[in-house]
Structures are given as C-alpha cells and as structure tokens.
Amino acid sequence: MIKFLVNCLVFVIDKLYKKRPYARFYVLETVARVPYFSFVSVLHLYETLGIWRKAEWLKVHFAQAWNEYHHLLIMESLGGNRRFIDRFLARFTALIYYWVIVFLYMLSPRHAYYFSQLVEEHAYHTYDNFLRRNARLLKQLPAPIVAINYYRDGDLYMFDEFQTSRRPFERRPVINNLYDVFVCIRDDEKEHVTTAIACQHPQAQTTFKSPHAAYIITLKASAADTQREAVG
Incomplete structure (x- = not known):
C-alpha cells in the first residue's frame, strides 16, 4: 500500500513535469520536506501529553526539514x-501529504519512515539521472547564492545534524558551479534515505542518536579510555 501511494505521487509529478525539471524539483522539494514536519508535530504532541520525550529525534528531523528547506530555496x-x-499543486499536495504522514506516524512510526525512505530514494535517483544527462551544461552555470551560503559559507551545524551515518565535520561540499549544487542535493537525499532506514531499526527507540550527540559520546569514551591507560 505504501509503495502504491508513493508510486502514484511519483507518476503524477514525473508526467506533469517531464520537460520542466526546475518546476519538477520545486514540487518534489515542497513535498519531500513534509514528512519531517509531520514527525516533529507528532513528537511534540507526544511530549506535551507526557507519552515520551525524544529530543534526539526532534533534532534530527528538524535538521532534515532545514536541509529540504534549502533545497526548496535553491529551486525557487x-x-x-x-x-x-x-x-x-505543490502546496495542495503537501497539505494532504502532511496529514497522511501524521496519522501514519501515530499508527506506525516504522511505516511512516519507510514511506519517507521511498520518497527520498526516488528523489536521489531523479537528481542522479538529471546530473548524468545535463552535466556539461550545469558545469557552465553559476551556483545560486543560497546554495553557497548553505553548503559552504554558513553555519554547518544543522547540515551535519541530519546525516546520521557520518560524524560531524566529515562532509564539506565544494561549490563551484550549478553541477556541484545538484551533486550536493543528490547526496543529501541519499543521507535522508540512510537516516530513514536507521529510524526503522528495531532498537532505534533506545539507540538512535543525533550525529553531534553520538560524536560527544565517542569523545567521552575515548577520553575515559585514555585516562584509564594513563592510570594503569
């Protein structure tokens, strides 16, 4: 059922925007960030009701929404x-999609994350195909200022925080032209897929950490080991 819904969404967008890639990407990015709004909304609701408190999940999902927001700014x-x-069309679809994911997340977080995984996988392949077909042209075009500010010159804390498969500071994109920008966006989508898969892990409720939190734990463990060795 989830694959069917995603395939329907993908089919409509692909058919309507086959010859207008930037408009297609605008619609795609408007829709792609919606699940993270839904996740954060439900998590805040659960926290308010005292059901559970998941600060790490809130941080990561907000960082994911922040990343998709900048994708949207780039397309604009x-x-x-x-x-x-x-x-x-983008906003109407996003409105419906928001409530679908809210109710799905309340019923089954794992299925909601799987839904998000499928959408992000489609986004990754869409950008990858676009890059392969238009590489020469894109390398001749300048990078938008918003992309330079987000990927290179701005505060990269939030950029690190949605990439749960990496340590902070590990990924620092090079932005010289529009091709580089789309490479970054494509790679971001892959990171979203990885994070969605991590959220579906059976032990995720107890083991899931944001990249910075996991990094701090690693540093503390390393410092403790060093101290024990010095004492010993």
Whole structure:
C-alpha cells in the first residue's frame, strides 16, 4: 500500500513535469520536506501529553526539514516556482501529504519512515539521472547564492545534524558551479534515505542518536579510555 501511494505521487509529478525539471524539483522539494514536519508535530504532541520525550529525534528531523528547506530555496532561485499552478499543486499536495504522514506516524512510526525512505530514494535517483544527462551544461552555470551560503559559507551545524551515518565535520561540499549544487542535493537525499532506514531499526527507540550527540559520546569514551591507560 505504501509503495502504491508513493508510486502514484511519483507518476503524477514525473508526467506533469517531464520537460520542466526546475518546476519538477520545486514540487518534489515542497513535498519531500513534509514528512519531517509531520514527525516533529507528532513528537511534540507526544511530549506535551507526557507519552515520551525524544529530543534526539526532534533534532534530527528538524535538521532534515532545514536541509529540504534549502533545497526548496535553491529551486525557487532557479525559477521553479514561477508559475502559479506549480505553487498551487505543490502546496495542495503537501497539505494532504502532511496529514497522511501524521496519522501514519501515530499508527506506525516504522511505516511512516519507510514511506519517507521511498520518497527520498526516488528523489536521489531523479537528481542522479538529471546530473548524468545535463552535466556539461550545469558545469557552465553559476551556483545560486543560497546554495553557497548553505553548503559552504554558513553555519554547518544543522547540515551535519541530519546525516546520521557520518560524524560531524566529515562532509564539506565544494561549490563551484550549478553541477556541484545538484551533486550536493543528490547526496543529501541519499543521507535522508540512510537516516530513514536507521529510524526503522528495531532498537532505534533506545539507540538512535543525533550525529553531534553520538560524536560527544565517542569523545567521552575515548577520553575515559585514555585516562584509564594513563592510570594503569
């Protein structure tokens, strides 16, 4: 059922925007960030009701939404939202999608994360195909300022925080042209897939950590080992 819903969404977007990639990416990014809004909303609700408190999950999902938000800003800077019909379709779809994921997350977080995984996998392959087909042209075009500020010159704490398969500071993109920007976006989508898979792990409720939290734990453990060796 989940695959069917994702395939329907993908089919509609792909058919409508086959010849307009930036508009297609604008719609895709508007929709792609919605699950993280849904996750955070439900987690806040559960915290308010005293059901559970998952600060690490909130941090990571907010960082994911922040990342997708900048993808959206990049597509807007490229003119992807120029037409009213594209903005309307993207926002209307996002509104429905938000509530679908909210209820799905309340019923089964694992299935909600699987839904998100499928959407992000599609996004990854979409950008990868776009890069392979348009590499020469993209390398001749300048990178949008918003991309430079997010990936290179800005505060990269939030950029690190959604990549649960990596240590903080490990990934630092090079941005010289529009091709580099789309490489970053494609690779971001892969990181979202990895994080969605990690959230589906049976022990995730007790073991899941944000990258910075996991890094601090590692540093403390290393320092403790060093101290024991010095004492011994």
